[in-house]
Amino acid sequence: MQYRRFGKTNLSLSVFSLGTMRYLGSKEVAQQTISLAVELGINHIETARGYGSSEEHLGGAIASGSVSRDQVYITTKIPPTPDATSMRRYINESLERLNLDYLDCLGIHGLNTWEHLDWVKAEDGCMHAVQEAVIDGRVRHVGFSTHGSLELILAAINTDLFEFVNIHYYYFFQRHAAAIERALEKDMGIFIISPADKGGKLYTAPSKLQEICHPFTPLELNYRFLLSNSRITTLSVGPATPEELIEPLRIADSVDKLTQDEIEALQRLENQLSLSLGADKCSQCYACLPCPENINIPEVLRLRNLAVAYDMTDYGQYRYGMFENAGHWFPGMKANKFTECGECLPKCPENLDIPTLLYDTHEQLKGKAGRRLWG
Structure with a gap:
């Protein structure tokens, strides 16, 4: 497993992060998944208030000792609120569910609309409570995740309120390249959301796509497209079971520049797009x-x-x-x-x-x- 500096947070994160949106099943499977992820070198776990029982499962793993607090950095995400009171309550609830005294990272979850950005920038809005939590030590670093437009993402980055961004960017969706560049200029950590699923359902790629990418799998080629970009800190991998960690992490050390064979495979994809x-x-x-x-x-x-x-x-x-x-x-x-x-x-x-x-x-x-x- 390779590790990269997460922008101005100065945290050294594994290039794959454990995303927990899909482990909504039993506590036992969740804890097995967390334990294997840590064993394989993942040191960053991302959850969210909205991910069903995910926070409780992670909190249970911490309380049981199956994962040590000093082995992992933990991020949870909370949606933007128009007022500080709701955010203050949500932060405390997440800490309680996670059995934590502090969060390494808190992400404003789904900063997707201009109204959300107004809430963030308002003097008495949700960031007032977030900044309180930073001052008293319950939160170490603050960022945001977004499914919004490029223009909105750039505006959020330019507020200088955030240390990292969770963003959609893949081989098959490169619209947000300018946001990655701007985040880099601001020394923000860059976390890529769901490269396997939102990036193209590449774990069940059609045979035509597999043939074009051969000798690489489409999933492997997309991961390499991202990992070869040194501006990107970490990619989300979201297994539903421990076994689903194995395939992605086979390339967790493959962070060098694209090889000639990989470049040629990407060029075949581009040629096919134009030809078809x-x-x-x-x-x-x-x-x-x-x-x-x-x-x-x-x-x-x-x-x-x-x-x-x-x-x-x-x-x-x-x-x-x-x-x-x-x-x-x-x-x-x-x-x-x-x-x-x-x-x-x-x-x-x-x-x-x-x-x-x-x-x-x-x-x-x-x-x-x-x-x-x-x-």
Whole structure:
């Protein structure tokens, strides 16, 4: 296992962090997963108030001695609140569930909207309680996680209130590269959220994608794309069982620059995208927004890109089903809400027939609606 400095926190974190959103089952499985993670070199465990019984399971592992407090750094995440009183109570509740006197890191969980950012910046908002907790030692370091827009993320980083950021960024979604660059300029720790799942459901990659990536697996190639970037501190790995830790951590020492073979595999992916989509490829410039019908056109067309080029239809249906069902965690209407108003057409530098592509994407990806595990 390799370790990297987590920005201005100066914590030395393992390049893989144990995320606990998926171990919502028995206490015994959770404790076995935590114990194996530590044994394999993971020294950072991330949980959240909203992850079911995750905080209690981790707290139980600490209380039982199956994991020693001095072996791990612990982060929990709490959603933004409009007032300090609620945040003060939430911090105390999390500490109690975790059997801790202090948190190494507290993340504002889901800083996803401009209203959330207003709450954070307000003089009597949630950060007032967070800063109290920092002063009295209950919290050592403060950051935020986000599913928000690039513009919102940059604005949050620029408040200088935070020491780290949890962010979506993968080979198949590079929109937030500018946020990573800005976080680096601010000496913030950079934590990549869910590279296996949100990054493309790469643990069940379609055969076409596997063939293009060979001799690497798609999951391995995505991990290497991230680990080779020295600006990134740590990647979340979220096993439901101890056994699911084994495959990702096989490359926990592979943090050097990409090899020539890996570069060629990534180039094959790029070539396939261009070849499969031709003049219908959306290059993700986001110039088409805002949409009057609140359709997240670039994200819809990104999912179409992946489905057409790599047969990533299962992933596309999984993410597309979140529209209209996940609130501010995945905002936007489904593509069948378009009205052919035509506002997006003159904005597109590639002259895409956006209404036709939206209709096509909806027909390919409509399916069972998805929901988050909480909220």
